[in-house]
Amino acid sequence: MPSFRTLRCTLAAWLGVAAAFGSAAGARGEQPLREVLDAELKQAWEREEVQSAGPADDATFLRRGYLDLTGAVPTYDETRAFLDDADAQKREKLVDRLLADPRYARQQATVWDLVLFTRDPASDVRARPGFQKWLTAQFEKNVPYDEWVRAILLAEGNSIDDGAPTFFGAYRNRQMDLSESVARIFLGQQIQCARCHNHPYEDVSQLDFYGMAAFYERLAVVRAGKQGTEERIFIGEKSAGEILFTGPAIDDKAGQKGEPVSPKFLFGEELDEPELPQNFNAVDRFPEGKAPPKPFFSRKEKIAEWVVAPENPYFAKAVVNRVWAQYMGRGLVHPVDNMGETSLPSHPELLEAMTTAFVAHDFDLKWLVREIVNSASYQIGSRGSSDRAFPRWFERARVRPLTAEELPVAIRTATGFDDAARQAGKDPAQEREIGNLNRYMNVYFADIENGVGDYQASLFEHLYLDNSGDVSQIINRRDGNLLDKLLDEAQPPEARVNRLYLSVLNRAPTEVETRRFVEYVSQAQDAAARNRAWHDAVWALLNSSEFRFNH
């Protein structure tokens, strides 16, 4: 049997790494990736006769870059500093500064934590500070992607001190689900259909599914006490035990035993594994509370090495597609975790070039992000008449809602809550949240997507924004916050409207906007009414789509 099916081999022409040393990629070797991105998109616009939105202005780029690289919006001071800077290189310098910001690592860790675990409230590992700390450290040190994924797939040590075993820990007694998730998250392949029947549209057989699941069949989650709410978990691997295949689920009979299936790399060869010696005392279960011994032969190590190998045609391609989508909205294959043979990329050559270059740069995620964010493709404008949140040809900036993690931070930053804390000599990070902002954001604003990235509007979100005291309270005047500054009668109202827009939307108001807002606040006759009017002004901008979305 060939190592990959014939079909897969023909597809491999554009599948990426298989062509890593091919001529197309070689010719591009010297060209910075950002230029390749721009050239590829431009070519597609011409071919598809699509009009691009043109470059984003500084203010648009500033907010987008902050949100995408740090998960926060810029403060008023940061906004002013950037907009007033006349340096022609200021965008690239800002990108470098944000990539070096500690918030970058935290933001990336948050994004990947959700990719790996989702927001599942019933998860066995919903408290996972050990993992999150570990993952953040991977981004702080810019550990190559293949290295930290290998660590997750080897799951050595324990969840609290070493972090990585937490991922497997979420799949206690669910080894088949685990193999599905590994294939989906790290390889962009959806194999779960084949659990019960051969894939109806794609060449995924049930033996492909069971062959992959066999690698994980012997794993067991070993619990070893708690630290706070977090459980200490080791991942044990038995030396024996086979997964049993009973044929299509629809023909299943009660009590049917099934045939053992050997481990087989996805769409590839069977694992060559040594026979267990006759006299080997294979333990059937691991006692809780201590690190389990190594198995006679580790299937887990073999599949980990196979997954992260540079020759694996799925691994690098899946991650560049995912990172591209993180910054550009759509994946080149979309949705990003469904890169099966029927999901053709919109820009096949671009996907190939990115994959090749990423492998050549030793899986350096920060390098990849830097190239994407510095491209004209990323820095495209957001105006236009396309209705799509994620334009198909990337001819306009994507529109995505701020996440449940980003929104409270953005509200605190925009209203000067953190500024006021600093002014009072406190560390904003240690300031108690206002009301239940974080909790409600998680209840009402989390998972606001329908699973393929499309924003879904929610009634609750607006009832909360409109009527809860929480948002009102955070706007309320306190020394040094935004409302405090807006109520400074020494400043002309125009200047204060200017500050309002720069603080909340990170841009200067237009003349029309200045006029309308000045008129609004000027109708107030007394101090209480003025307070109300300026409060309303902050509220109105906080509630606009311009604030709610990253665009």
Next chain:
Amino acid sequence: MHRLCQPGEHFSRRAFMKSALVAAGGAAVANWGGLVNSQAVAAELQKTGKRCIMIWLGGGASQIDTFDMKVGRPNAGPFRPIQTNLPGLEICEYMPNVAQLADKLCVIRSMSTGDPGHISGTHLMHCGRRNEGIVEYPEIGSVVAKYLGRPDSALPSFIQFATGGQSGPRAGSGFLGPKYQPFRMSTDKPPAFTTGYLKEDEEQRRRDLFQFAQGEFTADRHAESYQAYQEAKESAWRLMDVRDIFSVQKEWPKVKDLYGDTEFGKRCLLARRFVEAGVPFVEVDNAGGGWDTHELNFDGHKRLIPPMDKGWAGLLIDLEQRGLLDDTLVIWQGEFGRTPGINNRIGRDHFARAWTTVLAGGGVKRGYVHGKTDADGRTVTEGLVDTGNYFATIFHALGIDPKAHNYIGIRPIPVAPDHSKVVQELLA
């Protein structure tokens, strides 16, 4: 290799959105493949305006002590049967009001759902199936909200009283997304965050300012996300404007004799007010204390049945008088029934193999008893209805095609479980 069309490519997103908004009341739904189907279905529904009220008997009511009495058998218990207005049907003596409405009921004595756990049973009897792998199924209210909800409605499409008790948590909208989450209530007061903190004129001025800011930004930036966001904001305002519907104080004195002066009665009244205002799905649970009578089953049921009888009967009468019963399916069910055997604490335990649910109104047969259990009620001997077929039948009765597909990525998920069939005998 199969060359599969990506269904999304056949429609512009906005065109899809528009048709979905008009047809199925669903903006931004991952329902590419179901479009044609759901459009046709929804057009039909626009005419009929079907709705559904689920009366939830949290904890599990005893079928033998209500609708499937085993007179003269050792496990029958002390309750006596009374004749209903449906010849041949006798039910428990503590349901005199419902007994007079039996000619409107469709009693299913042959439910066999197989899950006797509170949490898993609650999930099963709301979703019609178990979660598997990464698929989180929506509960029936969310599905109905999606197919029968109206975008122009001031009220949410799915209102739910789920005050805990012994039942498990509700599943929510699952993969259908936040738009179809239940709008939860616990009392007859306006729910959280529906009451503003500004005076009316201040509120209006602030809304105008928001509309201005929103308009300036979106003037030359069209995106369906912005529009959906703004539409949701406007629906929140409409909801605030009609929040009086949530408080029954004014109407209660006039109808409390009909519904019974209990918290459950008030909830039934609210359910009627909601469906009358166009809400397609309302779930009402029994306020305070559940039906999980492992001990002293008969004391418990003697206490629980009368207010339930009164509220349920009041609801059916009120719906009928207002001409709403033909279009409103009223479901009466819990997560399971109770054991035929009486345990040594004079209780009955969980039982999901042969139990009873009752449907009434829109789309189902009136004055009909379906299925049979054996002499002691231990197994179904005739007309077994399993979970999948039960849900398929309910969806069908509501005018929702049980085979219509929703999609998770490219994976099609039918509304009712795979291989389920509509039970034709139950339909009007």
